Amino acid sequence: MQQVNLSEDIYFLGFNDRRTHLFENIWPIPHGISYNSYLIVDEKIALVDTVERSFIDEYLDEIEGIIGDRAIDYLIINHMEPDHSGALKSIIQKYPDIKLVGNKKTFGFVESFYLTPKNVVEVYDDYRIDLGKHKLQFQMIPMVHWPETMVTYEETSKIVFSGDAFGSYGTLDGGIFDDEINLDFYEVEVMRYFTNIVGKYCPHTQRAIKKLAPLDIKMIAATHGPIWRSDLDWVLTRYNKWSSYDLDCGVVIVYGSMYGNTQRMAEVIARQLAVRGIKNIRVYDASKTHSSYIINDIFKYKGFIVGSPAYNNSLFPNVEILLSTIEHMAPKDHYLGVFGNYSWNGGGVKNLKLFAEKIKWEMVYDPIEEMGALKTDKKAELVKLANAMADKLLVEN
Incomplete structure (x- = not known):
């Protein structure tokens, strides 16, 4: 894939799944789905979430193509569901000194799915990690839609890496950002993703929206679907409406x-x-x-x-x-x-x-x-x- 930047030092690492018929082996995805990961290159390097395991080889190649022989310092685990943590073991094998960053509920999932985590940084609300120019802040949003779910806010570029929140079904067909695509296509796919995956947890979603409101957010980078940089209200107002049962x-x-x-x-x-x-x-x-x-x-x-x-x-x-x-x-x-x-x-x-x-x-x-x-x-x-x-x-x- 051609290199895609969210900002000068922040890279999009995304892969389109056009083969899977049922997401979570339940929900039809006739238009496929994307798996999005992000790489922040600074004095220290942070990888935000990974991808589904069928893309591991290409994923590792793309990371190496960006950072060369440098090591990744941190793997930020916003959400442990296997479609976002599928490359975790491979990342640890390639970068054995990497620190796993998560909250107190994250590492139990790491152990149950993959391995006993050894090199960890446990974070909580407002905890910060300094990469150099880029500063990371963490906010817990449990049950949107797993108990360990959190978001990572990059303070310099004002980007929220939101995990599954504000995501969508549908592959990214060339366009990555909201201003590069016709959002009419995603009108159904964003809502269907919300109602199928997140909708059970509407009260938790409302709490998360209120919790994140004080942040100065310029971009929302979810783990599925487009990156929101031009019209954040398009997705924010919809999430607020749906999660408040405004029918x-x-x-x-x-x-x-x-x-x-x-x-x-x-x-x-x-x-x-x-x-x-x-x-x-x-x-x-x-x-x-x-x-x-x-x-x-x-x-x-x-x-x-x-x-x-x-x-x-x-x-x-x-x-x-x-x-x-x-x-x-x-x-x-x-x-x-x-x-x-x-x-x-x-x-x-x-x-x-x-x-x-x-x-x-x-x-x-x-x-x-x-x-x-x-x-x-x-x-x-x-x-x-x-x-x-x-x-x-x-x-x-």
């Missing part, structure tokens, strides 16, 4: 359907919402759309309506998987509607009621269940459900 007026409707009857119920609800003036309506077949995309819209819109047929006296399996993911992510402050269908015995709606009890969202209407094909009386009830949801949403907008 837009809209409804996500998700259903499972074997023979089309539950789908027809969903279509009635969607149509009536549109009649009432709700413009943001997203209808998903749980068997077709991966939960990554559905979760993303749930973090965006206030209304959620879910329908399931009975399947062996229980929920339709793909609906059940989605609801389990929603419970795990625990988004807040939604309005909820429930409907379903059965042929000879119930189970779908009964279990949707259990989901409603667990998630503790406000139910806008009593659950609706049809036997067999959709009939006139239940269609009228579905219209009432849609109206009840619209009433809630429109009074707020």
Whole structure:
């Protein structure tokens, strides 16, 4: 790769993964993902995070191409997840006197994943390391999204090396910085990365945003996605909105359907919402759309309506998987509607009621269940459900 500098002595070491289909072996990444590491060359040299292990050889070559025979003094470990620490053992083998820099929770992870760390510098809030011209300051932001997570602030160039925070799915296709790319592409990928990976920890994200606010930040360098140097507000305002559950007026409707009857119920609800003036309506077949995309819209819109047929006296399996993911992510402050269908015995709606009890969202209407094909009386009830949801949403907008 051509040499990329964040400033005169700070280098970008990034690699594009265009082969992996599922990030964390869960989340679809059709546009791939980047792994970003950074090298600060001064009187002393610091490496900020590493990369996923499949890029180790090229990574070591690039470092040597910049510093030659010099040794790296510090490896800053902002986050121990293996996609950022995958080259740690190789770095230690090549630079055996390197000091590992982390907080009191970092080194237990180093030992459990790789080796017993011996040459360590334990840091905490406001701890500083002097490299020469460049001064590093550390701030702990636990649970964004692992317990050892921290950020490194370079005081001279005013760069925050933010780990996974403010990252994104999607490879860096030539453009590295936000002003080199069309951010329309990253509009979905940044949010999907947040909702899939960080979204469970919104209160912790809010605390981190407030904690970092006093810093004079000119650039944000995350470990995935573009480097933010021209329009930091683009990503900061979005993170603040998403992590504070500031939801837009809209409804996500998700259903499972074997023979089309539950789908027809969903279509009635969607149509009536549109009649009432709700413009943001997203209808998903749980068997077709991966939960990554559905979760993303749930973090965006206030209304959620879910329908399931009975399947062996229980929920339709793909609906059940989605609801389990929603419970795990625990988004807040939604309005909820429930409907379903059965042929000879119930189970779908009964279990949707259990989901409603667990998630503790406000139910806008009593659950609706049809036997067999959709009939006139239940269609009228579905219209009432849609109206009840619209009433809630429109009074707020």
